[in-house]
Amino acid sequence: MEAAGDKLMDQLRAVVAAAEELLGATAAKGGADLDEIRARTEEVLRAAHGRLEDAGRELEHQVRRHPLAALGIAAGIGIVLGVLIARK
Numbered sequence: 001m002e003a004a005g006d007k008l009m010d011q012l013r014a015v016v017a018a019a020e021e022l023l024g025a026t027a028a029k030g031g032a033d034l035d036e037i038r039a040r041t042e043e044v045l046r047a048a049h050g051r052l053e054d055a056g057r058e059l060e061h062q063v064r065r066h067p068l069a070a071l072g073i074a075a076g077i078g079i080v081l082g083v084l085i086a087r088k
Contacts, residue, residue, distance in 0.1 A: 016052070023041060
């Protein structure tokens with residue numbers, strides 16, 4: 001369960017990093033509209049990064065507090081996905 005959470009957090013961090021790289025690549029471009037869009041995007045990215053970190057810490061805390069419940073949820077999701085995949 002912990003490995004899956006780490007993988008998800010790594011993927012989300014990669015998305016944020018890619019968005020930051022895209023903002024950096026457009027830094028040379030000018031225009032009032034582009035500057036406004038860039039500023040809003042940077043603000044949203046900062047907020048998303050903070051929320052992702054908080055969510056990751058909270059998820060880890062909950063899994064450590066309730067390991068059997070986390071295991072049960074993961075098993076249930078695995079069973080549902082297995083049934084859905086097997087139907088095709």
